[in-house]
Amino acid sequence: MPESGVVTLPATSIARRHRAGWWSTHQRRLVPYLFIAPNIVLFAAFSFLPLIYAVYISFHDWTLIGEPDFIGIGNYQRLVYDSLFWRALANTLVYAVGTVPTSMAIGLLLALALNRHMPARSFLRSLYFLPLVVSAVATGTIAAWMFNDNYGVINAIIVRLGGSRVAWLSSPYWALPSLVLTTLWVRVGFCMVVYLAALQSIPRMYYEAARIDGASAVRQFRHVTLPLLKPATFLLLVLSIIYSFHVFDLIYVMTGGGPGFSTTMLVQYIFRSAFVTSEMGYACAVGIALYALILGFTVLQWRASRQTENVM
Amino acid sequence: MATRRHFADSACWLGLIAGAAVMVFPIYWMFATAVRPHAEIFEAIARLVPSSLSWSNFHTVLTRYPVLTWVNNSVIIAVVAVALTVFINLLCGYTFAKFRFPGRNILFFAILGALMVPIQVILVPEFLIVSWLGLLNTHLGVILPRAAEAFGIFMVRQFMVSIPDELIEAARLDGAGEFTIFFRVVLPLSKPIIAVLVIFTFMWRWNDFAWPLVALTDQDMFTLPLGLNLLRGEVNPDWGNVMALALLSLLPMLVIFLAFQRYLVQGIASTGLK
Numbered sequence: 158m159p160e161s162g163v164v165t166l167p168a169t170s171i172a173r174r175h176r177a178g179w180w181s182t183h184q185r186r187l188v189p190y191l192f193i194a195p196n197i198v199l200f201a202a203f204s205f206l207p208l209i210y211a212v213y214i215s216f217h218d219w220t221l222i223g224e225p226d227f228i229g230i231g232n233y234q235r236l237v238y239d240s241l242f243w244r245a246l247a248n249t250l251v252y253a254v255g256t257v258p259t260s261m262a263i264g265l266l267l268a269l270a271l272n273r274h275m276p277a278r279s280f281l282r283s284l285y286f287l288p289l290v291v292s293a294v295a296t297g298t299i300a301a302w303m304f305n306d307n308y309g310v311i312n313a314i315i316v317r318l319g320g321s322r323v324a325w326l327s328s329p330y331w332a333l334p335s336l337v338l339t340t341l342w343v344r345v346g347f348c349m350v351v352y353l354a355a356l357q358s359i360p361r362m363y364y365e366a367a368r369i370d371g372a373s374a375v376r377q378f379r380h381v382t383l384p385l386l387k388p389a390t391f392l393l394l395v396l397s398i399i400y401s402f403h404v405f406d407l408i409y410v411m412t413g414g415g416p417g418f419s420t421t422m423l424v425q426y427i428f429r430s431a432f433v434t435s436e437m438g439y440a441c442a443v444g445i446a447l448y449a450l451i452l453g454f455t456v457l458q459w460r461a462s463r464q465t466e467n468v469m
Numbered sequence: 470m471a472t473r474r475h476f477a478d479s480a481c482w483l484g485l486i487a488g489a490a491v492m493v494f495p496i497y498w499m500f501a502t503a504v505r506p507h508a509e510i511f512e513a514i515a516r517l518v519p520s521s522l523s524w525s526n527f528h529t530v531l532t533r534y535p536v537l538t539w540v541n542n543s544v545i546i547a548v549v550a551v552a553l554t555v556f557i558n559l560l561c562g563y564t565f566a567k568f569r570f571p572g573r574n575i576l577f578f579a580i581l582g583a584l585m586v587p588i589q590v591i592l593v594p595e596f597l598i599v600s601w602l603g604l605l606n607t608h609l610g611v612i613l614p615r616a617a618e619a620f621g622i623f624m625v626r627q628f629m630v631s632i633p634d635e636l637i638e639a640a641r642l643d644g645a646g647e648f649t650i651f652f653r654v655v656l657p658l659s660k661p662i663i664a665v666l667v668i669f670t671f672m673w674r675w676n677d678f679a680w681p682l683v684a685l686t687d688q689d690m691f692t693l694p695l696g697l698n699l700l701r702g703e704v705n706p707d708w709g710n711v712m713a714l715a716l717l718s719l720l721p722m723l724v725i726f727l728a729f730q731r732y733l734v735q736g737i738a739s740t741g742l743k
Binding site for chain 2 (some may be wrong): 184185186188189190192194195197198200202203204205206207208210211214260264267270271273275281283285287288289290291292293294295296297299300301302303304305308310312333342346347350353354402403405406409410418424427430431432437440441444445447448451461
């Protein structure tokens with residue numbers, strides 16, 4: 158490292174130390190707090206305070222106009238009996254189940270295939286990775302156009318192949334599958350990149366040793382590759398579940414939560430309660446419920462991953 | 470045996486090419502829709518290749534909507550957010566990597582924990598706080614709530630842990646102030662992580678939607694994603710126009726993708742962020 162020039166600093170800074178007595182004696186102790194201060198202030202104002210405030214509002218009935226009415230746990234009671242809330246929760250879980258294992262499995266297959274030597278390998282990798290830079294709004298817009306019932310290219314291809322048109326986005330039955338397919342397009346490249354990095358970090362000698370022991374390719378995969386991909390799998394599982402619970406932009410643009418409530422996820426329901434039906438207290442209560450759900454999942458994942466790490 | 474293996478490799482390769490074609494097709498289709506003659510867009514047979522190139526959609530979008538204003542807003546928000554976020558996250562990540570101080574662990578977990586709160590959970594209070602500050606419909610109102618980025622802090626910390634303590638101590642013995650050390654010793658060694666941080670922060674802010682949707686209601690303050698959502702949400706969206714705007718909004722990201730792909734892959738591979 159060519160850092161020898163950096164550590165010999167100009168004499169002025171030494172002179173400064175003698176001048177600023179108080180600062181130089183306290184610098185070591187105060188500097189860490191000074192350096193993290195901007196983040197702490199922003200974090201307090203825009204994350205911590207809103208979270209507390211959301212809990213407060215969730216105990217009130219409030220339309221933004223006038224004073225909030227304290228109603229105790231009224232919003233949470235309502236939540237238990239609100240069939241739309243359960244519908245949104247069920248949609249969220251179905252969406253997670255539809256997207257998380259599939260995107261990870263396809264990502265793993267792609268990573269395994271693209272980890273071998275072949276012509277145009279890095280070019281192919283790039284193409285699978287491309288959707289990651291496309292905004293969710295653009296993705297939703299393109300998907301809405303491609304899945305369009307009358308003029309969409311997907312129905313045109315189906316018709317040309319001799320099938321009949323599918324009412325992708327206008328039927329409550331097909332809207333969620335359309336969303337899942339679009340999400341797979343977005344996510345497989347991400348899973349592929351994480352798995353590729355994990356594959357590349359496996360030392361070659363493990364495979365050589367397995368080969369000397371006479372292990373077949375299938376056994377090498379089962380007993381060398383798969384166990385060593387475990388950390389990447391856990392990371393992807395956590396991130397993908399969190400992603401599927403958060404996804405808002407794509408659905409807002411592609412289906413708006415409809416038709417009916419067939420693609421309304423919890424985050425859509427929060428947005429709708431707050432900015433369409435103006436029930437701030439209820440929106441916050443749903444938000445707190447979602448946060449509890451995400452925290453619960455994250456803690457479960459974390460404990461599970463720690464246990465397996467201890468076993469390994 | 471060798472030929473069969475060769476055959477399997479070729480089949481795998483062709484399968485990968487077919488898959489890659491599926492991945493690229495939506496982007497191509499956006500382009501094809503944006504540049505085809507208007508009458509052709511609503512032909513039910515959906516020609517794969519436009520019969521001729523027409524730039525009229527771009528012309529219509531640019532003249533009928535304040536697209537340049539939206540571009541301007543997007544650029545200002547993304548650039549200021551990158552400068553602010555990258556700087557304070559570098560400072561914060563460096564501190565957590567290289568300083569021991571009372572409250573360090575609690576603060577670190579508090580930052581990570583609270584910043585992982587999804588924006589939708591705190592949408593209402595966030596909206597109220599920003600409106601109290603008088604920042605609704607301003608660039609700052611979009612930038613400040615997302616300026617402290619948990620992934621950024623985490624990533625910087627991971628990177629800076631591996632900077633040798635001896636370099637920092639040597640500079641201290643030479644009498645260098647802490648700011649001097651940060652700017653002259655630590656930052657020059659952190660160029661790779663700075664590049665990753667700049668690229669990801671730009672991408673996040675350029676593509677942001679949920680928070681700007683709430684914080685910006687005035688059409689002249691819209692960013693490109695909000696403008697795109699506006700066009701797409703019209704009763705009978707003109708898909709040619711919509712795709713032209715989608716393509717415009719995607720261009721900077723495509724350039725970044727082509728120029729800095731290595732950093733994108735590195736960022737994802739090292740911390741699994743997106």
